[in-house]
Amino acid sequence: SWTPEHFVDSMVETLQRTIGEEDQVILGLSGGVDSSVAALLLHKAIGKRLHGIFVNNGLLRKDEYEQVLHSYQGLGLNVRGVDASQEFYDSLAGLTDPELKRKAIGRTFIEVFDREAQKVEGARWLAQGTIYPDVIESVSVKGPAVTIKSHHNVGGLPEKMNLRIVEPLRALFKDEVREVGHTLELPEHILHRHPFPGPGLGIRILGDITPEKVDLLQRADAIFINGLKEHGLYEKVWQAGAMLLPVQSVGVMGDERTYERVVALRAVTSVDGMTADWAHLPYEFLAEVSNKIINQVRGINRVVYDISSKPPATIEWE
Numbered sequence: 001s002w003t004p005e006h007f008v009d010s011m012v013e014t015l016q017r018t019i020g021e022e023d024q025v026i027l028g029l030s031g032g033v034d035s036s037v038a039a040l041l042l043h044k045a046i047g048k049r050l051h052g053i054f055v056n057n058g059l060l061r062k063d064e065y066e067q068v069l070h071s072y073q074g075l076g077l078n079v080r081g082v083d084a085s086q087e088f089y090d091s092l093a094g095l096t097d098p099e100l101k102r103k104a105i106g107r108t109f110i111e112v113f114d115r116e117a118q119k120v121e122g123a124r125w126l127a128q129g130t131i132y133p134d135v136i137e138s139v140s141v142k143g144p145a146v147t148i149k150s151h152h153n154v155g156g157l158p159e160k161m162n163l164r165i166v167e168p169l170r171a172l173f174k175d176e177v178r179e180v181g182h183t184l185e186l187p188e189h190i191l192h193r194h195p196f197p198g199p200g201l202g203i204r205i206l207g208d209i210t211p212e213k214v215d216l217l218q219r220a221d222a223i224f225i226n227g228l229k230e231h232g233l234y235e236k237v238w239q240a241g242a243m244l245l246p247v248q249s250v251g252v253m254g255d256e257r258t259y260e261r262v263v264a265l266r267a268v269t270s271v272d273g274m275t276a277d278w279a280h281l282p283y284e285f286l287a288e289v290s291n292k293i294i295n296q297v298r299g300i301n302r303v304v305y306d307i308s309s310k311p312p313a314t315i316e317w318e
């Protein structure tokens with residue numbers, strides 16, 4: 001029967017047998033479970049010949065770039081962090097259409113990743129954290145799967161650099177990936193991380209993106225997510241986050257009238273993200289988070305909670 005220990009042993013052996021002794025392998029890391037587990041497996045098999053690349057697209061959660069890079073280094077992984085935030089902001093300047101924003105982010109990611117990958121001498125392989133549901137999704141023709149796939153794709157790199165693809169998690173479901181990650185001692189905070197879209201906060205800031213808006217949203221989102229963790233609610237929801245709305249509303253602060261931004265909180269329960277229900281979070285918890293955001297994040301004077309299920313609403317707002 002399948003056990004994570006057996007899987008690790010046989011996959012490590014397979015990887016060692018397949019990847020030539022001098023071959024270098026490139027892997028794009030996202031901070032998510034899949035790419036992290038793929039990295040640990042490959043690291044176990046070939047050590048420093050695995051070259052991880054972790055790109056900061058400027059659209060990650062608050063402090064996530066530094067924290068995740070630090071965790072990877074703590075695991076002994078050979079990972080290079082690339083802060084390309086400004087490049088992403090430049091490519092997004094003035095764009096408001098969700099699909100155009102996704103395309104710009106995807107294109108910039110490929111440019112940055114290609115550039116970094118080409119610095120790895122002796123690279124023969126491109127590793128990917130593809131899991132079984134991704135394999136199925138990539139043959140579907142409708143819905144966000146296509147967009148997701150286009151983000152996961154690494155452009156023309158495999159042909160250009162003559163790289164072969166290695167996907168050690170291709171046969172696994174998410175829960176099996178988590179079991180393998182647990183066996184390989186992936187830290188809990190990565191292992192149980194909520195799904196987070198590739199385009200990140202870029203599709204949670206409705207309308208055009210500026211570094212100032214990213215900063216506002218990062219701070220509101222961090223209050224929400226930390227609150228969920230402190231109250232033992234984080235693991236009870238499938239995914240959660242804050243959306244920055246492109247409207248301003250009137251409020252009062254002391255005896256002054258304010259005219260500031262609105263944040264919508266979204267938390268859902270789900271099995272696979274295909275359908276989802278809004279999470280019935282306790283009112284007291286929502287009240288606390290709302291107060292904290294409005295008191296601590298200057299520029300936001302109103303917080304609303306999204307009570308829409310999927311379908312017909314999607315999990316993300318864009």
Ligand code: XMP
Nearest residue numbers: 144147148195196197198199273314315316
């Ligand atoms: P929706 O909003 O379609 O989201 O209900 C379903 C799941 O997919 C994630 N998502 C994305 N992931 N690139 C990604 O990598 C994308 O463009 C994208 N759009 C949505 C979303 O976070 C949820 O987990």
